[in-house]
Amino acid sequence: MIHRTIRALALGAALLVCAPAMAQATPGQPAPAFTLTDLAGKAVQLAQFRGRYVVLEWTNPSCPFVQKHYVSGNMQSLQKRYTAAGVAWLVINSTAASHPEFVQPAQQAAWLGKQGAAPTIAMLDPDGKVGRAYGARTTPHMYVIDPEGRLIYAGAIDDKRSANPADVKTARNFVAQALDEAHAGKPVSTVSTPAYGCSVKYAD
Template structure:
């Protein structure tokens, strides 16, 4: 009985990994130009990267309401916006989980989460999951730092926020923070990628 349960669990995990890998293989890589998108914010308005003409770049966070890892990192995403929005790198959070598979990530639930946590940044609903697929996002959270070059945005960092999902104070490698600080200083990003950790995005049934 235990063997059967273990095999079933392994099969499920393997399926999640394969689905995630399918989308990640076609996603953006460091140095790629990001295609702009238009998604509905929790305030009902449509948001795109082109909206902020003074932005030097963006910290894009694929996250959600329900994943324990995303919840653990929520305060750090809020802190990143507080630290870097005044310096030209605001946060844009995107929720791409299929609400049929994860009702706690519905648009109404997103609105409530943003209100309860006093988000000072857009929290966008990628209902069609088109943007998540374009980026190659697989996890919540999955971070992308993009820098502005003319009228385009290019990927400078992909991956985790830092190297400790449980305790912010214990993280000694703050990947996103370091990447943005280097970009602001006009330096190349030393660590341009790190494996994203968190729950797999809940994709729509094919």
């Protein structure tokens, strides 16, 4: 009986180890297509931005790591700088509707407005399909897509893995680096980094 129990536990552990991980969008490959609804209720397709660089920013207003980049003005500065250069900056919140941190479209819009944010579009992804397709694990989690629709960067916004707004000043910003290098016709020197922040609050 004991041996059978041990074997069953071992099998269960093996199944957990072998369970498929969340999908992960891979730099150099086509970015997963999606359609979401913006905060005004209008359908938005990633495909409509073909021909432009696109930044995907996963967000959650309740997350201290997200707040770090808005309290410091860092995220707004990036949004304004690169949208002025023709980049489409898309903010996505994949918090599940059942989670206490879920926000309604009007609440997300009000929060972004209060921060002085300047994305091209902001959207909710309450069923988590888009977040899971990209493998977004944290807020923030950042992705950069080139005009041909290929992912050229995925990961952390910078190399200061803290929630302290003061750290932004000395951080190496991977998103800015990827966009600047790509715009200059250079290969992106850092295409992937481990994202840091709060976990994305997906539905179970």
